[in-house]
Amino acid sequence: MGHLCRGVLMTRAYIAGPISGLPNGNRAAFDQAAARLMLAGYSVVNPHDINAPYPNPTWSEAMRRDIKVMVDCDVIILLPGWGRSRGGLLERQIAIALGLRVLDLCDIGVADELGMPA
Numbered sequence: 001m002g003h004l005c006r007g008v009l010m011t012r013a014y015i016a017g018p019i020s021g022l023p024n025g026n027r028a029a030f031d032q033a034a035a036r037l038m039l040a041g042y043s044v045v046n047p048h049d050i051n052a053p054y055p056n057p058t059w060s061e062a063m064r065r066d067i068k069v070m071v072d073c074d075v076i077i078l079l080p081g082w083g084r085s086r087g088g089l090l091e092r093q094i095a096i097a098l099g100l101r102v103l104d105l106c107d108i109g110v111a112d113e114l115g116m117p118a
Contacts, residue, residue, distance in 0.1 A: 005020060010043040014070045016091040017079025019047070020059060029079055033105055037077065042109070045069055056092070063087055075101040 012050070016032050019025045032046045047066045051057050066087070070076065076095040082088030095102050106118050 010041060011075055012044040012045060012068075012073045012076045013037055013077050014045040014073040014091075015047065015077050015079060015080055016070075016088045016093075016095075018081040018085035018088060020085070020087065021061075026079075026081075032077055032096075037108075040073075045073055059087070063090065065105065067091065070095065071098060071100075073100065075103055078102065078104050080105065 005045050015030055015037070015082065016030065017026065017033075019030075024048070032049050037044045046100045047062070050065050050069055051062045052063065057065075067090075070091060076091060078088065078092060082092065092102055
């Protein structure tokens with residue numbers, strides 16, 4: 001799949017992790033991970049950006065939009081806490097069922113630099 005950027009095919013990475021019930025939807029963790037992944041050469045898909053045009057979406061509305069985009073990515077990057085997230089668990093399950101690569105953020109060596117717990 002990949003994403004063509006300035007003539008270079010980049011790996012398209014979807015960030016999955018806890019959002020619901022966290023202050024500001026855990027936006028800072030997603031944005032920090034996205035910045036580091038971009039520096040590492042990934043084309044990044046942040047679910048916060050997918051849903052930004054839709055004020056106050058329900059969980060189901062947000063997940064439907066997110067999953068539509070996620071399935072076209074090359075890899076799913078799991079943020080710390082994904083296993084306690086209903087959406088994170090669902091995204092991981094779908095990614096595995098579809099044969100997408102699934103990586104923990106700490107597996108690609110950026111979690112420590114972000115000060116995120118494993």
